[in-house]
Amino acid sequence: MGSHEVAGEHQVAHHFKSALDEFEACKQAMWIFLVTEVLFFSGLFVAYTVLRVFEPEMVKAAHHFLDWRLGALNTVFLITSSLTMAFAVSASQRGDNKRVVRQLIYTLILACGFCVVKIYEYSHKFHDKLLPGAHFGNTELTANKAGLFFSVYFVMTGIHALHVVIGMGVILWVILRARKNEFSPNYFTPVEITGLYWHFVDLVWIYLFPLLYLVG
Amino acid sequence: MGHGVALAHGDNYINHSKGLKSWLNTLDHKRIGIMYLIAILSFFLVGGIFAMLIRLNLFSPGSTLVSPSKYNQLFTYHGAIMVFMVIIPMIPAAIGNMVLPMMLGAKDVAFPRWNLASFYVYLSGAAIACASLFLNGVDTGWTFYTPYSIRTSTSAVWVLLGAFVMGFSSILTGLNFVVSIHKLRAPGMGWGKMPLFLWALYGTSVIQILATPVLAITLLLAALERIVGIGIFDPALGGDPVLFQHFFWFYSHPAVYIMILPAMGVISEVVPVFSRKPIFGYTAIAMATFGIALVSFVVWGHHMFVSGQSEFANFLFSLITMFVAIPTGVKVFSWLGTMYKGSLHFHAPMLYAIGFIFVFTIGGMTGMFLATLATDVHLTDTYFVVAHFHYVMVGGSLLGFLAGLHYWFPKFSGKMYAETPAMIAAILINVGFNVTFFPQFILGVLGMPRRYADYLPQFTTLNRVSTVGSWIIAAGFLLVLFYLIHALLRGKKASDNPWKALTLEWQSPSPPPHENFLVEPVVTDGPYDYRGAKAGPI
């Protein structure tokens, strides 16, 4: 990542031969980190598929208790935030720090929207006692092992929401650096890395939405 | 051979800056490697004490030393500390951190700050796990099988979360090494001219990156089972305990290759140097390393042949496991091929390498008993399995670590260790190891199950022989610790290249300067090009 001296002027770390080398190393490191994220979520997708294959009726009955309209709204939030993030990255590549700040703020707003919808959904679940495993107490849904569906639901969307919140923190940090207009055509690595992370978070939700909300 | 002129050994990475603070927030990969080494060796001592207590308790039937439930905590801590805190980070993080950048001809790893972060993530994970010692312990075994790990009233959550945190340290090390190998190789060092230790670390890092996240999700779900009761692995709530075993072993089998591949890498470095001969079949070993790293992900089911897994899955896993044995065999034969017609020097690293090859062959062959379906039914979950994995872990990774420690000790301490005590210690450890663990093979075939605090009187003599063996091996380890510390304090000055090796790290003075090289190294010929004068005696 290299340490930064004067605003706008980035000093390449001593062990890299050139700025391009350092940028490619950081990008490759980010891709490797995303590999670990894919495998981290793969465990949850296996747990979900076990439920889907062995308790199809239960999953079908339980998914009616999830409001697919809210899921669709969240999907739109995240897709739009991906767009604004893409604008921010291309802006940083052109050194247009003003536009980076503006686009990242839009991304933050959309992310907050996502979190608000999530909080509302969770409170609705707590109210109806649609809780994981042993705590499941809902009376209308009497399908066998219904608690397991909500265990998988809460763990998947919970960990994903945690990643969204972490992403918001990182975006905030990049906004602060962009306000000190540190980014220029030959140094925009932090924005590119944050962009990769954010697009990945959106990518995970693109799979979560149909799996949990649209169980046909 | 590079500059060859004895430079004034003024500035080096040890006296580059003084004071504890300069060590604790250093970005120098060599210092981070040494800090890792100290932490790992102290946890090794703690794990070793638990091992000695286990053997003492099993000296005679009737669990004399501790009560059965206390014994369960002993073997759980022995397993958890040795696996998560010692043997996984041992060679990659301690020796790998010190050696990899210099072998690449680079000034440091790709991300020095992430490297330091990985050390502190490791320490905090270890601290969280050890916190359970002061609460009410943990007695689930290092495998945390559900539903027992959910039902037990001991503080298993702490160890689960501790191991979860330590997993990130492993990922960070792997990530650092992969990017460094991709981006920081010295000019002229193509993939075909890279030393085999780097190939081994590359394979290990690939496994660390691809397998550790699944451990993270498994431990997280197990912790949630205990805290919230989500029921995915809990049969009382409709979950499937065998599914937990699938999740756990998807990480843990590749993890045993995280342990053994670096050790094989060290042996592939040591044997050619002390035979003064190029490694036999370089491409075969490099491809075997990468092959093992990939195939290790699709064989985990051989841990679960009798756990309730379906017959078809047993067939599949047994068949694929057989293909993991082939590259391992190729490596062992290639090391023998390297010794053939060489000029063998029996310094300590070579002694450990020879010990490694013999002991690892026994470990490998007994692995075949456990990969073959019929024999595994009788032998699994008995002391046969305990003996098998100690042969490949203690015999494999640990002897590989000791070989590497002695091989690079002159380079990084600037001092030479004394050869005679090293010889004695090597023999002590090899003998003690075989006396401890060979009787356990026979105990296993006779049917003594593992994790038993108490056993039938008929098993007494073999257990006693094993306990005596554990005293011998302990003596060997203490002797190693003694003479290495002695060498640090009052050892002879080591030359820049005491073993006349050809890999890049020997081109800089020992101990190396802060920036690793006085002159930017350029790779012209291979890492094992022992031709003509270069093949001269050490």
Added chain:
Amino acid sequence: MTLFFALVASAFAATVPVQGTDIAGAWDVLYWFLIYVSAFFVFGILAAMIYFAVRYRRQEGKRPKFIEGNTAVEIVWTVIPTILVMIMFVWGWVVYKKMIHAPLNALEIRVIGKQWLWQFVYPDGKQSINDLYVPLNRPVKLIMSSEDVLHGFFIPNFRVKHDVVPGMYTDVWFEAKIPGIHQIFCTEYCGASHSGMLARLLVLKDDQWKEFLGGKKIDIAALSSDPTFPGFRANMLGEGMPAVSQGDASAPVSLVSQGKTVAQSKGCIACHSADGSKMTGPTWKGLAGSTRKFADGSEGKADDAYLRESIENSAAKIVAGYPAGQMPVYKGLFTEVELAQVIEYIKSLK
């Protein structure tokens, strides 16, 4: 070379449990094949290293030869191990199939593992704790499940082992050849008294077996002790549970009749008739083994698993022509033994 093999054989001869069944014999042949192959490679490599150490040690004026590899040799030592490994796999698979597929006429005994004792339920309803009575020279199939955590059922003399998993039936089978006591171990870690959770397999000759069926108490002291562990007769070790030495066979009330009383006390007969007459629920007469047509059009055989699932999780499969959601959920209201009894009762209604 024969001296070498004789040495290895004698060293290992006394280290294998007796062959309690024919399959144990077949197992031992495979085991010895693996021992010899391993011994050949281990001692071969040791001999090679010793020879190299002596022959090619550092000597003045002796130069090491510059060899970087030899593809022919490398191919040889890749192909030969592959062939050897495939032989091991196929042989292992063949013996394994025999070890896990029980003959159809096997005597079925139910095994229930619970923290730190084994409970056996015989077809005629008798139960015993930590003592399993089986007939000599007859195939016996153990259908096993656990009531709390994982356990492992292991009989070294018969080379038989399988984990006992809560929420799942797993099974092992054997045909005992040697009468007398055989040691049983728990091999999956299950807590404080995992090492104490032993059991005894008592193989009875025909006359003793008829006495046992008749309900007479068997004099265990008269039975010969385990040939692999001579003199060891106990069926549990150490603290953790009360001394249950004589697991006597209780009054012989057959599983089927006990199943009938359970069906009454649980209210099954309120909806299910035993004589084929039409009631709220499908009749039990001729149910066991028949193929059932379900409401969603699919079909299935009414085997043990189906009967059990229909009791515990009745909404899972609804028979065509019957309203869904009418039968209450009985999960948790039947103990493992009661389930076994009701299922046997249903299977008896031909």
Added chain:
Amino acid sequence: MADSNQHHKNHEHHILADSTAKQVFVALIVLTIVTVATAQVDLGIFNFAVAMLIASVKASLVFMIFMGLKYDHRENSVIFGSSLVFMACFFVLCFADLLTRGDVYVKGSILPESLVSQPSKFPKAWVSTQELVAHGKELYSAQCVSCHGAEGAGNGIAAAALNPKPRNFTVADGWKNGPKPSQIFGTLTKGLNTMPAFASLPPPDRWALAHYVRTFGPHESAQDTAADFAKVGVDPNKAEDASAGPTSIPVDAAIDLLSTD
């Protein structure tokens, strides 16, 4: 692998044009609508496949263009591809086991709920509280509705075939054992001719059912006396109700229970 040390391909970084970004965005929104639409139509097993297909198309749009894999070094695509390969290995071999376990392995819980060691949330269960009644309602709908009916009038679906008819809770008279909580608790424990015994339900559940059943009719007046409590073996002033079952039945109790059963 592109060997980036030898020759510096100092190609310019690819900058994603705003227009392409907008096109991708529109495509993603359209695909979201499509996936929601296809979900309304019930195609059985194909629903899952179609949903996954659309999601994969959207995902590939994101990582090829937004994340720039299309314009990047091939190294990063190999890295990202490897993660999908290993995830596939995990799925395939896990389900190679799960799908082929055959009939011997029956699914479903074997451990009776009553033995699951939940700490009893109702220490003095025989005193009626709002929470107990709610808990009773849950149990009632799972176990008793089929005979006693949703309003407790004894007209459940299965009641048609029963003789005598299940108890009608809404009326005060006709109770064979009496409407006091301890008396209903006793009926639940021992059962009453065709009514099954619910002894294996944990005692707090039986008390909850008793309190809930009393809410159907005018039974407030019938309260328990010390003698009534003694009959069911409960000492009213002790905090912990004595008859709460321990986590697992002690061995000797298990033997008696089983041998006499």
